[in-house]
Amino acid sequence: MGEEDFRLAVRAFLAELTGGQAAEQWEHDRALPRSVWQALGENQLLGLGYPQRLGGSGVPLLHSVAFLSELGRTGFAGFRTAVAVHSYMANHYLGQYGSPFLQRQYLAPALAGRKVAALAITEPEAGSDLAALSTLAVPDGEDFLVTGVKSMVVNGSAADYFVLACRMSDTASDSSRSKSGGISLLVVDAALPGVTAAPQPTLGWHSAGTATVAFDGVRVAGSQVIGRAGAGxxxxxxxxxxxxxxxxxxxxxxxxxxxxxxxxxxxxxxxxxxxxxxxxxxxxxxxxxxxxxxxxxxxxxxxxxxxxxxxxxxxxxxxxxxxxxxxxxxxxxxxxxxxxxxxxxxxxxxxxxxxxxxxxxxxxxxxxxxxxxxxxxxxx
Ligand SMILES: Cc1cc2nc3c(=O)[nH]c(=O)nc-3n(C[C@H](O)[C@H](O)[C@H](O)COP(=O)(O)OP(=O)(O)OC[C@H]3O[C@@H](n4cnc5c(N)ncnc54)[C@H](O)[C@@H]3O)c2cc1C
CATH class of the missing domain: 1.20.140.10 (Butyryl-CoA Dehydrogenase, subunit A, domain 3)
Structure with missing residues (x-):
């Protein structure tokens, strides 16, 4: 389908999805129902930017731009941001750098709308300055023990998993605290012991389910590292x-x-x-x-x-x-x-x-x- 036809088809689909007060209800509930993710997944709208071998549509980037701007045109920024964080922010790292295991386990169900992803980078004391991140993953045998707090996590209240930015080192003070060194991305299941999400009420974007997420000595398998450790x-x-x-x-x-x-x-x-x-x-x-x-x-x-x-x-x-x-x-x-x-x-x-x-x-x-x-x- 050409870009303009695609744009019009998406516009009609989104008008139906958000219409009849549905999106107002999501704003009121400060959450998106699972049925929204399923509908987007079933209509192949969560995997536009991903190759077909990963369950995506493999369409050009300008189709994604059209989809994103149509999400914007719905007028519900909480909804649009939740979808964008899932498809273009958190899962992006799994598509680009994830192992076949991670892509099978997380990315495939996420693109189908069966799992919801969140991106957890920002911390209460570190936002635009990535070098100041302090969430730590300490090796323990084949696993890591993850401790830290993430803030402003869109989809944080509803996510099945987090793409988490952390420091990975044996100690908190070794040379990996340099600007580019030591930061890694991990996939952390929301259901693991030690993970707690608490809603973080925000001025707007109400349906985005923004939360603060605490990781308290969470045991994460080594196979959950996205790409190369330290390349985050x-x-x-x-x-x-x-x-x-x-x-x-x-x-x-x-x-x-x-x-x-x-x-x-x-x-x-x-x-x-x-x-x-x-x-x-x-x-x-x-x-x-x-x-x-x-x-x-x-x-x-x-x-x-x-x-x-x-x-x-x-x-x-x-x-x-x-x-x-x-x-x-x-x-x-x-x-x-x-x-x-x-x-x-x-x-x-x-x-x-x-x-x-x-x-x-x-x-x-x-x-x-x-x-x-x-x-x-x-x-x-
Ligand atoms: C609604 C919302 C949703 C978000 N969702 C997510 C999410 O899903 N996951 C996630 O990890 N993060 C999320 N964030 C966090 C977002 O990425 C950070 O807010 C952003 O990177 C800025 O970091 P900070 O808020 O800590 O501000 P700081 O880095 O503390 O900066 C505070 C202010 O200082 C000024 N400032 C900063 N740097 C400079 C500079 N170099 N020069 C001049 N002025 C400067 C700016 O005005 C800035 O707003 C979200 C934020 C908002 C508001």
């Missing part, structure tokens, strides 16, 4: 570009949805004897946002195309993430402003959009870090 920093460096591209693509769809909500309101509401849509100050604001939405869409497509080149597109993904998520925030702010007091009501759509977009300029790397990465590529 480089695996993350690559994976974070996918994560940022996914965040940017979803933000593009989110902005388009937000503009639609805004346009509907501006046509519906009148003041001073005229439709709001007739006031020049309003029209110019909408025109500027609509222009930027097209620019953001093209920037994201450009970053996606750059994955075909030999060079890792760090600057391109950072630019796309920076621009698209900041634009989504500005669009949501305009949307609320132009709804007037009705937008400020806690359960209004405009309020939810503002709460939700606020997260995207922090998650997957804050705007300031995106500027640093772009500046490095331009200046250094």
């Amino acid at each position: 920093f480089y695996q993350l460096l690559y994976g974070l570009q996918y994560e940022r591209l996914a965040a940017a693509a979803m933000a593009v769809g989110g902005t388009e949805h937000c503009l639609q909500v805004l346009v509907d309101q501006l046509r519906r509401r009148s003041a001073h004897g005229r439709q709001l849509a007739q006031f020049q100050a309003v029209r110019h604001r909408v025109a500027a946002l609509a222009t930027e939405a097209v620019a953001a869409r093209e920037l994201v497509a450009h970053a996606a195309r750059c994955f075909d080149s030999a060079k890792l597109p760090v600057a391109e993904c950072s630019m796309a993430k920076l621009y698209a998520t900041e634009l989504a925030s500005r669009a949501a702010d305009a949307c609320l402003q132009l709804h007037g007091s009705a937008g400020y009501l806690e359960d209004s759509i405009a309020a939810r959009l503002l709460r939700d977009t606020r997260a995207a300029t922090i998650a997957a790397g804050p705007t300031e870090v995106m500027y640093d990465l772009i500046a490095s590529s331009v200046l250094d």
Whole structure:
């Protein structure tokens, strides 16, 4: 199926999945039901970026960009993020570096919607600075004993397993504490003794089931290491570009949805004897946002195309993430402003959009870090 036909088919599918108040209910419950994962899996939407031999669809990256931006267009950022974390963030590492055992045990059921994945990198004292991670995996025979706390884990409350970033060493203070050394990725089953997840209430993204997850001396088999022990920093460096591209693509769809909500309101509401849509100050604001939405869409497509080149597109993904998520925030702010007091009501759509977009300029790397990465590529 061509990219545009695929986009329209996905749009119709997602409208049905989230329609009839279903997505509002997920927001209220602060969780996605398992049936959502099953429906996405059965419709081959969880494995778009994976080769067919791993249970994926093997379609080009631009199909994933279309899917992610359609997820954004649903207007439910908790739902869209939960799906993106599962398919483009956590499971990405299993697809790229996982052993056949891990791919069979975790990736295959995850792509089919039978298992839910979460990515556990951030800690209460270490977020954008990966070198500060302190969760430790200490070798014990053939196994590792894992101890640490992870924070802001999307799908954390519902996950069957965590792709966990940790330090792997005999002691907590050896030379592996250098920036790139010693970090490894492990798959940890949520049901293992010593793993506890506690919901972490967030301003937005309510249906994403965000949690803090504690690992208290959890015994993890050596076969659960993803790829080579100690290679986690480089695996993350690559994976974070996918994560940022996914965040940017979803933000593009989110902005388009937000503009639609805004346009509907501006046509519906009148003041001073005229439709709001007739006031020049309003029209110019909408025109500027609509222009930027097209620019953001093209920037994201450009970053996606750059994955075909030999060079890792760090600057391109950072630019796309920076621009698209900041634009989504500005669009949501305009949307609320132009709804007037009705937008400020806690359960209004405009309020939810503002709460939700606020997260995207922090998650997957804050705007300031995106500027640093772009500046490095331009200046250094
Ligand atoms: C809603 C949400 C969901 C998330 N989901 C996940 C998840 O599923 N799994 C996971 O592991 N993590 C997740 N995160 C964590 C996210 O990746 C981190 O929030 C992010 O990397 C920033 O880390 P931090 O919050 O610790 O902020 P810090 O690193 O402490 O930074 C705080 C602030 O300082 C500023 N800052 C940081 N670095 C610089 C710099 N170089 N120059 C200038 N200013 C700077 C920025 O404004 C930044 O927001 C999520 C975050 C949010 C908000």
